[in-house]
Amino acid sequence: MVAISIIMPVYNDESVLKQSIESVIKQSLKDIELICINDGSTDNSLNILNDFADKNDFIKVISQENQGSGKARNHGMDIAQGEYIGFLDADDYFIDDDALERLYEVANLNDANMASGNILHDVDNPGEFIPFKHLEYFTEDKVILPEEYGLPWSFYKSIFKKDFLLSNEIYFPDLLRGQDPVFLAEILVKVDKIYAVATDVYAYVFYDAINRCNTYRKLYDQLLHYKIVFEYMDEPRFYKANYDFRKAFYWFVNQLNESDSITALNILNEIFEGNIRILHDIHRMLANKFKDNSEIIDLCIYKDGPKISVIVPVYNAEPFLDEAINSVLNQSFDDFEVICVNDGSLDNSLEMLNNFAQKDSRIKVFSKENGGCGSARNRALDEAIGDYVYFFDPDDYILPNTFEELYNNAVNNNSDLVIFKIARFKDGGEIDYSVPGFELEKIFKNKDFNNFTFNYKDIKKYVLNSSFAPWTKLYKKEFLDRFDDFRFETGIAYDDAPFHIQSMLRASKISFIPDFFYFYRFNPNSIINTSSNGMDIFRIIEIVKKFLIENNYYEEFLEEFKFFKLVQIFNYLLSTDSEEYFQQAKFEFSKMYLGYNHMIDNYLLPRFNLVLKCNTFEEYKLKEHKLQIREFNKNINKYKKSNQKLAKKNRNLEKKLKKLKKTHDEIYFSHSWQVTKRFRR
Numbered sequence: 001m002v003a004i005s006i007i008m009p010v011y012n013d014e015s016v017l018k019q020s021i022e023s024v025i026k027q028s029l030k031d032i033e034l035i036c037i038n039d040g041s042t043d044n045s046l047n048i049l050n051d052f053a054d055k056n057d058f059i060k061v062i063s064q065e066n067q068g069s070g071k072a073r074n075h076g077m078d079i080a081q082g083e084y085i086g087f088l089d090a091d092d093y094f095i096d097d098d099a100l101e102r103l104y105e106v107a108n109l110n111d112a113n114m115a116s117g118n119i120l121h122d123v124d125n126p127g128e129f130i131p132f133k134h135l136e137y138f139t140e141d142k143v144i145l146p147e148e149y150g151l152p153w154s155f156y157k158s159i160f161k162k163d164f165l166l167s168n169e170i171y172f173p174d175l176l177r178g179q180d181p182v183f184l185a186e187i188l189v190k191v192d193k194i195y196a197v198a199t200d201v202y203a204y205v206f207y208d209a210i211n212r213c214n215t216y217r218k219l220y221d222q223l224l225h226y227k228i229v230f231e232y233m234d235e236p237r238f239y240k241a242n243y244d245f246r247k248a249f250y251w252f253v254n255q256l257n258e259s260d261s262i263t264a265l266n267i268l269n270e271i272f273e274g275n276i277r278i279l280h281d282i283h284r285m286l287a288n289k290f291k292d293n294s295e296i297i298d299l300c301i302y303k304d305g306p307k308i309s310v311i312v313p314v315y316n317a318e319p320f321l322d323e324a325i326n327s328v329l330n331q332s333f334d335d336f337e338v339i340c341v342n343d344g345s346l347d348n349s350l351e352m353l354n355n356f357a358q359k360d361s362r363i364k365v366f367s368k369e370n371g372g373c374g375s376a377r378n379r380a381l382d383e384a385i386g387d388y389v390y391f392f393d394p395d396d397y398i399l400p401n402t403f404e405e406l407y408n409n410a411v412n413n414n415s416d417l418v419i420f421k422i423a424r425f426k427d428g429g430e431i432d433y434s435v436p437g438f439e440l441e442k443i444f445k446n447k448d449f450n451n452f453t454f455n456y457k458d459i460k461k462y463v464l465n466s467s468f469a470p471w472t473k474l475y476k477k478e479f480l481d482r483f484d485d486f487r488f489e490t491g492i493a494y495d496d497a498p499f500h501i502q503s504m505l506r507a508s509k510i511s512f513i514p515d516f517f518y519f520y521r522f523n524p525n526s527i528i529n530t531s532s533n534g535m536d537i538f539r540i541i542e543i544v545k546k547f548l549i550e551n552n553y554y555e556e557f558l559e560e561f562k563f564f565k566l567v568q569i570f571n572y573l574l575s576t577d578s579e580e581y582f583q584q585a586k587f588e589f590s591k592m593y594l595g596y597n598h599m600i601d602n603y604l605l606p607r608f609n610l611v612l613k614c615n616t617f618e619e620y621k622l623k624e625h626k627l628q629i630r631e632f633n634k635n636i637n638k639y640k641k642s643n644q645k646l647a648k649k650n651r652n653l654e655k656k657l658k659k660l661k662k663t664h665d666e667i668y669f670s671h672s673w674q675v676t677k678r679f680r681r
Contacts, residue, residue, distance in 0.1 A: 002081055003082060004086050004159055005032070006034045007037070007086070007087050009037050010049060011039040011041050011090075016091040020090050020093045022093075023093035023203075026094075028098040029100040032058060034060070036059065036062070039068070039072045040066030060079075073087060080162060082162060083108075083162060084107055084115075084162065093203050095202065099117060102117070106195050113160065113164040113192070114194045115197055116197065118138055119204055120132070121204055129203070138199075139198055141197055146189070147188075147241065151245055152229055158201075175224065176215075177219075185233055224267075230242060230246070236368065239375065240487070254285055258290055261290060265283075265300070277383045280303070284300070305337075306387075307335040307336060307387050308386045309337050310391075314353060316349060317345070321353070324393075327397035328398065330400055331398075333404035338360075338362055340364065340380075341368060342366070342368070350367055364383065373495065381487065396520050396521050410476065412451060414509060416475070417479070417504070418473060418511050419438050419510065421438060421516045423520070424521075424522055425520070425521060426522050427521070438472065441514040456507070460557075460560065461560065463501060463505060465567065467500075468501075470499060470500065489543060492536045492539055494537055501547065535584065537571070541568060560599065562594060562599075563599040566592075573611075592608075
């Protein structure tokens with residue numbers, strides 16, 4: 001047994017073999033073997049391999065008929081003697097001379113099934129290195145989860161324990177193209193953790209994937225491998241990787257020329273039969289791209305969809321579900337679909353949803369393990385095919401004209417986002433219209449909102465400090481799809497805040513309807529329990545800050561962000577009733593310099609200072625209670641003084657009234673008034 005077996009498939013690579021093999025020879029780790037599988041080369045590749053093997057005992061050369069790189073690698077895996085297995089393509093090379101040694105040291109020390117370094121693009125061999133998109137560049141050794149790896153590309157930068165691969169029967173599939181992501185996807189699903197090593201392992205020589213799919217079989221396999229990866233990684237934890245991989249899939253299809261697109265459509269309609277969501281996206285994209293090609297238009301049978309996709313995350317909503325869903329179904333506007341995602345409900349919610357779906361074909365029901373509201377909404381977004389997207393919670397209701405008004409406004413204004421007002425209510429109580437979320441008519445006075453748009457610069461205070469709820473807005477689907485990361489945070493409460501902030505900042509056209517359409521039921525047992533999820537708000541604040549910094553908004557919104565941070569932390573300080581939360585709040589406040597901020601009022605500022613002065617949460621609660629009493633007494637004194645002024649003013653008015661009454665009587669009963677009565681009549 002050797003430490004690492006490096007497997008290299010070779011097919012007509014005579015021009016690049018020397019650089020590739022010499023990068024292995026230069027490695028500081030000598031306890032290795034290089035297994036070169038000559039896959040039926042018709043050039044001088046085999047002779048070059050044999051020359052290297054004659055001079056280097058660790059190089060083994062095996063020949064087979066041409067069967068593709070996947071089968072060549074599988075052959076190499078079967079005969080490999082290494083404790084670990086790595087891979088190298090004949091047109092690529094290892095970068096750091098100690099890369100394999102570093103990988104093996106970490107893997108061996110931790111008995112790891114997978115250790116991974118960095119991979120870089122060599123666009124112009126040899127040329128300037130470019131980091132891989134969608135893959136983290138490791139600057140320090142650490143342990144990551146499989147779902148943190150990124151896209152299932154670039155298995156080359158890793159080594160894998162041979163026993164792990166064999167025991168899980170992980171081999172390359174029999175595909176002429178796309179076998180690499182399938183191989184890695186199966187590994188990521190089955191490995192428990194990955195040891196990341198800060199070393200530049202692999203130089204990947206750039207090539208054009210489109211031109212390599214130059215036969216029907218290669219194009220078929222390339223398209224098929226996307227479906228296989230989607231199925232492997234169809235788990236909530238791999239949501240982002242799956243979503244990014246679907247974007248890469250759409251990009252590939254969009255690069256095909258007109259002739260290849262016809263071939264691809266026939267293949268896609270076959271292998272993705274039943275997956276209307278993916279076919280709809282592909283059909284709409286190609287129908288728009290080749291709108292003058294009747295053959296392509298005929299193949300794009302799913303290019304048209306409903307006008308609105310209504311997304312409903314459902315978790316234990318049985319008591320309210322009937323009223324809520326019926327308020328959606330009974331709209332004056334009926335061109336919509338309703339995508340309900342049962343997020344692991346423990347009551348009869350799923351049964352109720354299925355009953356609705358049986359009666360109304362517009363309703364689609366999906367069920368998943370409980371993962372939170374964000375993951376449920378993301379799952380629904382994966383299925384949505386409407387022109388616009390509307391989010392709805394299953395314990396609330398909307399007015400019958402909601403979709404008609406929102407859709408007409410969105411179309412008239414060609415807006416990315418339509419905002420409106422919300423009302424609140426408790427069961428058995430009156431509807432509260434006092435907190436509408438948005439009152440933009442006070443900013444834009446005397447405007448015809450059916451023909452008026454704006455952007456975040458016009459409503460800056462609403463970006464970080466307003467109603468974050470997604471059900472206060474209608475979103476253009478094309479707008480959401482324009483960005484790779486437009487999804488809700490998962491595994492965390494308050495996930496709607498980052499989504500709201502991103503949408504407000506990214507929308508080029510926002511429109512507004514100054515009417516109440518949505519009625520929010522105040523429910524203490526709703527999806528988010530602030531008592532148990534309070535600590536999540538600190539993560540949300542960091543997510544928002546990171547987005548602002550990375551997109552160059554932070555300086556512009558510095559004062560608003562400080563106010564946002566204070567408000568969000570204080571929102572849950574008392575309700576969490578947690579020493580841990582208090583200490584985290586104190587730590588966050590200790591890093592803040594408020595300076596002069598006109599947004600921070602006389603309520604927040606003394607409490608901010610009080611948190612910094614107190615050592616424990618119990619101390620804070622006691623002093624905060626005393627502060628409330630002082631503020632109450634101060635208000636009472638303020639009201640007393642106000643009442644005294646009003647009483648004095650009232651007395652003066654009474655005196656004035658008495659004088660006016662006397663004057664009135666003197667005039668009314670005077671002789672002259674009586675004499676002129678006839679003329680006045």
